Amino acid sequence: xxxxxxxxxxxxxxxxxxxxxxxxxxxxxxxxxxxxxxxxxxxxxxxxxxxxxxxxxxxxxxxxxxxxxxxxxxxxxxxxxxxxxxxxxxxxxxxxxxxxxxxxxxxxxxxxxxxxxxxxxxxxxxxxxxxxxxxxxxxxxxxxxxxxxxxxxxxxxxxxxxxxxxxxxxxxxxxxxxxxxxxxxxxxxxxxxxxxxxxxxxxxxxxxxxxxxxxxxxxxxxxxxxxxxxxxxxxxxxxxxxxxxxxxxxxxxxxxxxxxxxxxxxxxxxxxxxxxxxxxxxxxxxxxxxxxxxxxxxxxxxxxxxxxxxxxxxxxxxxxxxxxxxxxxxxxxxxxxxxxxxxxxxxxxxxxxxxxxxxxxxxxxxxxxxxxxxxxxxxxxxxxxxxxxxxxxxxxxxxxx
Numbered sequence: 001x002x003x004x005x006x007x008x009x010x011x012x013x014x015x016x017x018x019x020x021x022x023x024x025x026x027x028x029x030x031x032x033x034x035x036x037x038x039x040x041x042x043x044x045x046x047x048x049x050x051x052x053x054x055x056x057x058x059x060x061x062x063x064x065x066x067x068x069x070x071x072x073x074x075x076x077x078x079x080x081x082x083x084x085x086x087x088x089x090x091x092x093x094x095x096x097x098x099x100x101x102x103x104x105x106x107x108x109x110x111x112x113x114x115x116x117x118x119x120x121x122x123x124x125x126x127x128x129x130x131x132x133x134x135x136x137x138x139x140x141x142x143x144x145x146x147x148x149x150x151x152x153x154x155x156x157x158x159x160x161x162x163x164x165x166x167x168x169x170x171x172x173x174x175x176x177x178x179x180x181x182x183x184x185x186x187x188x189x190x191x192x193x194x195x196x197x198x199x200x201x202x203x204x205x206x207x208x209x210x211x212x213x214x215x216x217x218x219x220x221x222x223x224x225x226x227x228x229x230x231x232x233x234x235x236x237x238x239x240x241x242x243x244x245x246x247x248x249x250x251x252x253x254x255x256x257x258x259x260x261x262x263x264x265x266x267x268x269x270x271x272x273x274x275x276x277x278x279x280x281x282x283x284x285x286x287x288x289x290x291x292x293x294x295x296x297x298x299x300x301x302x303x304x305x306x307x308x309x310x311x312x313x314x315x316x317x318x319x320x321x322x323x324x325x326x327x328x329x330x331x332x333x334x335x336x337x338x339x340x341x342x343x344x345x346x347x348x349x350x351x352x353x354x355x356x357x358x359x360x361x362x363x364x365x366x367x368x369x370x371x372x373x374x375x376x377x378x379x380x381x382x383x384x385x386x387x388x389x390x391x392x393x394x395x396x397x398x399x400x401x
Contacts, residue, residue: 012200090382116171117308118150195238199286210244
């Protein structure tokens with residue numbers, strides 16, 4: 001591994017992070033997928049169909065909204081990139097449309113996916129229905145419990161939801177089971193991975209399908225303000241919504257980037273999901289990145305109130321951005337995220353996903369640091385309908401059922 005880490009950058013690597021660490025059985029499947037992806041990226045017809053579906057079916061471009069009351073609270077201009085307004089209620093549809101079109105292009109007859117918060121599963125089931133392909137979604141049993149609405153939505157869309165017990169019954173367990181299943185079915189199935197993690201080409205491919213967020217935000221803020229923002233903020237689990245926002249701004253040194261991880265009950269408690277803040281170099285789900293592991297290299301249990309953030313690793317490009325210093329990664333506790341969930345609802349009439357509430361909480365925490373002339377963009381990666389029952393349970397509010 002040390003020899004590989006010393007090599008110069010190459011496809012699938014971001015500094016020393018990335019690569020393919022998988023069973024030999026999957027190498028052919030990944031090579032086939034990479035070849036199809038790069039071929040599609042060079043095909044104008046693929047881009048035309050992809051963007052047409054995003055426009056006419058998913059509802060893009062998503063608005064860039066000036067949150068006036070939130071701005072007053074923070075003390076500077078705060079814009080919200082409204083990925084919650086996409087069809088299916090999150091940024092996930094951007095990626096599943098792209099990978100769904102690849103599945104059809106490759107002649108695959110069915111689709112496999114994993115999901116945590118359920119939004120990727122819903123978006124995958126939606127695209128599978130659109131393309132007329134059968135779909136299986138692997139989901140941890142704990143996430144099945146706390147995301148009942150999304151489980152119902154997936155089944156309503158025709159997908160089979162496969163509960164996975166595993167160590168904690170959360171996203172990591174779902175990823176493991178989906179990857180194992182794909183090993184025996186890759187000739188006819190495509191595994192639509194939900195984040196910028198996993199073995200090459202997934203980190204690059206998912207980023208390219210999510211960069212539409214940042215491409216739009218860049219155009220929109222220039223039209224509104226005549227200049228680029230000072231700061232971009234997004235939550236980070238695996239990290240696809242953050243990388244989608246950040247990537248088009250990476251060369252703009254004056255634009256600061258902050259990814260917000262889940263501190264859970266607090267970093268000191270060990271019950272968190274802050275892979276960058278408290279992790280170390282290792283291999284998880286086929287890629288080298290920063291992961292939460294013990295001294296023997298065993299993956300540690302993780303926790304977050306947000307089902308989409310309780311993952312013990314992070315996308316390799318995020319690990320590289322952290323190590324290179326281009327982006328900063330902070331963390332927000334469950335308590336802070338729950339407070340921000342309510343604050344955005346009360347100030348702006350928007351109920352964010354608990355994942356997105358972590359990004360809102362970070363900006364609220366920074367109010368004393370931000371100058372009145374600064375411009376901040378927060379990525380509201382999804383809407384919070386899916387979380388209302390869980391928030392009510394946790395905060396002693398009235399149940400929604």
